[in-house]
Amino acid sequence: MPVEKRTPLPVGNAIERIVNEDIQSETIEVSLNESLNYILAEDIVATHDIPRFNKSPYDGFALRSVDTLNASGDNRVEFNVIDHIGAGDVSKKVVGEQEAVRIMTGAAVPEGADAVVMLEQTVEGDQSFTIRKPFNRNENISFKGEETQQGDLILEKGQHINAGTIAVLATFGYTEIPVFKRPSVAIIATGSELLDVEDELEPGKIRNSNGPMVAALCKKLDLPCSTYKIQQDDLESSIQRVTEALKQHDIVITTGGVSVGDFDYLPQIYEALDANVLFNKVAMRPGSVTTVAVAQGKYLFGLSGNPSACFTGFELFVKPAVLSMMGAHKRFPQVVQATLMDNFKKANPFMRFVRAQATFDGKQMTVKPAGFNKSSAVVAIAHSNCIMVLPGGSRGHQQGYTVDVILTESQTYEWDAFV
Amino acid sequence: MPVEKRTPLPVGNAIERIVNEDIQSETIEVSLNESLNYILAEDIVATHDIPRFNKSPYDGFALRSVDTLNASGDNRVEFNVIDHIGAGDVSKKVVGEQEAVRIMTGAAVPEGADAVVMLEQTVEGDQSFTIRKPFNRNENISFKGEETQQGDLILEKGQHINAGTIAVLATFGYTEIPVFKRPSVAIIATGSELLDVEDELEPGKIRNSNGPMVAALCKKLDLPCSTYKIQQDDLESSIQRVTEALKQHDIVITTGGVSVGDFDYLPQIYEALDANVLFNKVAMRPGSVTTVAVAQGKYLFGLSGNPSACFTGFELFVKPAVLSMMGAHKRFPQVVQATLMDNFKKANPFMRFVRAQATFDGKQMTVKPAGFNKSSAVVAIAHSNCIMVLPGGSRGHQQGYTVDVILTESQTYEWDAFV
Numbered sequence: 004m005p006v007e008k009r010t011p012l013p014v015g016n017a018i019e020r021i022v023n024e025d026i027q028s029e030t031i032e033v034s035l036n037e038s039l040n041y042i043l044a045e046d047i048v049a050t051h052d053i054p055r056f057n058k059s060p061y062d063g064f065a066l067r068s069v070d071t072l073n074a075s076g077d078n079r080v081e082f083n084v085i086d087h088i089g090a091g092d093v094s095k096k097v098v099g100e101q102e103a104v105r106i107m108t109g110a111a112v113p114e115g116a117d118a119v120v121m122l123e124q125t126v127e128g129d130q131s132f133t134i135r136k137p138f139n140r141n142e143n144i145s146f147k148g149e150e151t152q153q154g155d156l157i158l159e160k161g162q163h164i165n166a167g168t169i170a171v172l173a174t175f176g177y178t179e180i181p182v183f184k185r186p187s188v189a190i191i192a193t194g195s196e197l198l199d200v201e202d203e204l205e206p207g208k209i210r211n212s213n214g215p216m217v218a219a220l221c222k223k224l225d226l227p228c229s230t231y232k233i234q235q236d237d238l239e240s241s242i243q244r245v246t247e248a249l250k251q252h253d254i255v256i257t258t259g260g261v262s263v264g265d266f267d268y269l270p271q272i273y274e275a276l277d278a279n280v281l282f283n284k285v286a287m288r289p290g291s292v293t294t295v296a297v298a299q300g301k302y303l304f305g306l307s308g309n310p311s312a313c314f315t316g317f318e319l320f321v322k323p324a325v326l327s328m329m330g331a332h333k334r335f336p337q338v339v340q341a342t343l344m345d346n347f348k349k350a351n352p353f354m355r356f357v358r359a360q361a362t363f364d365g366k367q368m369t370v371k372p373a374g375f376n377k378s379s380a381v382v383a384i385a386h387s388n389c390i391m392v393l394p395g396g397s398r399g400h401q402q403g404y405t406v407d408v409i410l411t412e413s414q415t416y417e418w419d420a421f422v
Numbered sequence: 423m424p425v426e427k428r429t430p431l432p433v434g435n436a437i438e439r440i441v442n443e444d445i446q447s448e449t450i451e452v453s454l455n456e457s458l459n460y461i462l463a464e465d466i467v468a469t470h471d472i473p474r475f476n477k478s479p480y481d482g483f484a485l486r487s488v489d490t491l492n493a494s495g496d497n498r499v500e501f502n503v504i505d506h507i508g509a510g511d512v513s514k515k516v517v518g519e520q521e522a523v524r525i526m527t528g529a530a531v532p533e534g535a536d537a538v539v540m541l542e543q544t545v546e547g548d549q550s551f552t553i554r555k556p557f558n559r560n561e562n563i564s565f566k567g568e569e570t571q572q573g574d575l576i577l578e579k580g581q582h583i584n585a586g587t588i589a590v591l592a593t594f595g596y597t598e599i600p601v602f603k604r605p606s607v608a609i610i611a612t613g614s615e616l617l618d619v620e621d622e623l624e625p626g627k628i629r630n631s632n633g634p635m636v637a638a639l640c641k642k643l644d645l646p647c648s649t650y651k652i653q654q655d656d657l658e659s660s661i662q663r664v665t666e667a668l669k670q671h672d673i674v675i676t677t678g679g680v681s682v683g684d685f686d687y688l689p690q691i692y693e694a695l696d697a698n699v700l701f702n703k704v705a706m707r708p709g710s711v712t713t714v715a716v717a718q719g720k721y722l723f724g725l726s727g728n729p730s731a732c733f734t735g736f737e738l739f740v741k742p743a744v745l746s747m748m749g750a751h752k753r754f755p756q757v758v759q760a761t762l763m764d765n766f767k768k769a770n771p772f773m774r775f776v777r778a779q780a781t782f783d784g785k786q787m788t789v790k791p792a793g794f795n796k797s798s799a800v801v802a803i804a805h806s807n808c809i810m811v812l813p814g815g816s817r818g819h820q821q822g823y824t825v826d827v828i829l830t831e832s833q834t835y836e837w838d839a840f841v
Contacts, residue, residue: 384586
């Protein structure tokens with residue numbers, strides 16, 4: 004069999020082809036406390052103003068500003084406290100001349116009052132207090148509707164539900180949240196050289212690290228996933244396995260078997276499934292043989308069997324597909340810029356993605372490789388918090404250059420100094 | 423009762439006081455596939471070399487480089503294929519003069535051979551192939567131990583377990599992973615003005631948004647947490663509730679009740695518990711009245727009842743405490759720099775933290791407020807992916823200034839353009 008010729012596609016175009024498939028998850032409802040990290044499937048409007056009433060931002064006294072005009076250090080002005088309301092209470096009194104109502108943070112400003120004096124600005128007596136300066140009309144009042152008004156569009160369909168989104172939904176009384184279902188993922192590591200993690204080593208074999216790694220990457224996105232038994236290099240059973248996985252899941256990720264070797268069955272599997280291959284070669288290192296196909300309205304990701312390539316393929320191709328299925332507006336990885344702290348003298352025709360460590364040193368963001376970085380490397384992935392992007396076609400990259408960096412880790416874990 | 427005077431502590435010192443308490447979670451073992459986002463409790467060493475044997479990084483033919491020396495376009499050199507091994511197989515043959523073994527990516531290089539020719543560099547015949555260029559000794563061979571050698575320290579105690587860490591642990595056959603237990607969290611929203619999310623609104627009252635928000639922030643860190651019933655402003659039952667929560671959890675987070683008002687019972691609760699108050703005033707806006715205490719070897723966080731202050735308090739103070747308890751080396755938030763896209767003309771004696779949106783526009787990182795940004799604001803939190811840090815004591819901050827930014831969201835959800 005002649006070696007198949009494949010045309011490499013630029014990375015950006017490859018990602019574009021994936022999201023352009025526009026495969027959409029169905030809309031479901033989840034309870035508010037389960038909604039974290041879903042994507043909103045509907046616009047959300049404010050069911051009332053925030054604040055709902057003129058309220059006090061401080062603990063203090065509500066009074067009429069006109070009664071404070073003559074207050075000074077030499078001429079303290081006294082007020083009678085006619086009521087005392089806790090948070091959530093509403094005063095039934097109307098504030099008159101030289102009168103005040105003791106009021107808590109967040110409480111409604113009572114009728115008649117048009118300013119709030121902070122507790123710290125008073126000297127308290129028995130049922131009274133004095134102040135030493137005048138207050139303006141509307142001073143220390145949070146006005147009804149100043150943040151949001153009833154009917155305002157406050158959250159948008161396609162928005163990621165973070166902790167703040169949950170606070171907003173709670174504020175407006177939303178208990179069941181319309182979201183896009185999370186796609187379920189089948190993970191199939193292929194290769195007769197693979198052993199399970201608990202297996203004793205055998206000559207020529209290695210343990211399957213891609214399966215657990217891809218499962219962890221799915222878990223980071225809260226995706227339900229099933230890890231299948233390691234698939235031996237056998238065409239018939241491979242077709243059967245992938246067919247079965249495709250029936251039960253929305254996405255099938257295989258690792259290994261994507262190259263041009265005699266035991267790389269992915270191309271034949273895609274053919275058997277009548278899959279539409281979006282691409283089978285990308286102008287990148289590592290992972291140039293990454294293959295993505297669509298069959299029965301579902302994605303098939305053929306990631307490399309090399310761990311570093313597999314990891315990079317997931318970050319670059321699987322994540323945008325998942326976010327796209329889940330209806331997210333923002334589907335692409337965060338890119339920041341950093342100063343390169345190492346030399347890459349070898350020119351590379353293809354864009355190169357390097358597992359790396361980005362550090363903010365208080366003055367600038369710097370980045371360096373996270374260790375031994377061949378396509379087959381595994382340890383450097385564990386020590387990386389980002390992927391460095393080195394454009395292809397250049398004469399190499401030198402220390403001091405500014406390079407793009409894709410952040411892959413929740414950064415809060417990654418640093419050891421602050422403020 | 424006179425108003426209590428409190429001395430504000432700089433934010434950095436406040437964080438320092440928290441982590442200096444050095445409260446440590448116990449060590450447990452979890453299965454590999456449950457270990458994501460834990461912190462390693464022991465150093466991990468390589469149980470074997472990677473690669474374990476000299477291996478081929480490509481599909482191709484293993485041969486003796488000495489036999490290729492005279493190859494050229496005009497003088498193709500032919501090799502006899504004496505064996506054909508799949509991945510995981512080991513050839514029992516020894517490669518002799520003008521002989522080769524067909525070999526797959528990742529397979530062991532057979533005895534006698536010292537170079538690998540890629541499939542794409544050959545013209546195949548029947549049981550033979552020709553090449554048109556010489557190959558060097560060791561060309562296309564990944565050497566035993568070139569990435570890692572047996573006994574090498576590959577993962578460190580205190581390291582965050584990410585997907586790459588899991589791949590490394592799988593590679594070396596670790597099925598049970600020593601980690602620090604995740605602290606469990608009790609969440610108590612306090613305030614008689616609070617209603618549950620499903621409640622109908624009443625005059626003067628608002629729905630409890632801090633409880634669900636803090637639960638979501640805990641969930642982001644995979645912390646087990648219990649949300650208690652809304653606590654009314656009543657001292658006796660408040661003491662009882664917090665005491666009970668402290669018995670059953672490693673961390674108690676209350677929201678509200680931390681100020682100096684008549685119904686702010688936190689100070690009295692801490693006294694009743696004989697708690698050591700680390701600080702009760704921080705030189706920051708919002709959230710200056712944030713209080714952190716330690717009792718019975720457990721943290722008590724008194725966060726503000728204002729949503730923006732509550733959120734900021736969790737990010738700044740609770741997270742480092744949690745990561746510290748879990749034994750993480752890196753405990754502090756990721757800071758990056760961005761160009762300010764708005765004016766903040768008002769000087770502020772305190773450091774100011776603003777819920778904000780950071781965007782990488784392909785050239786630089788920019789940042790702007792995420793919306794209406796008072797301490798009581800809630801909608802802006804949902805639209806933020808970071809907290810902008812504006813140092814205190816300045817004359818205000820102008821558009822174009824470079825400011826520090828604390829990233830709060832997994833950035834992969836937040837952007838809409840790549841490559």
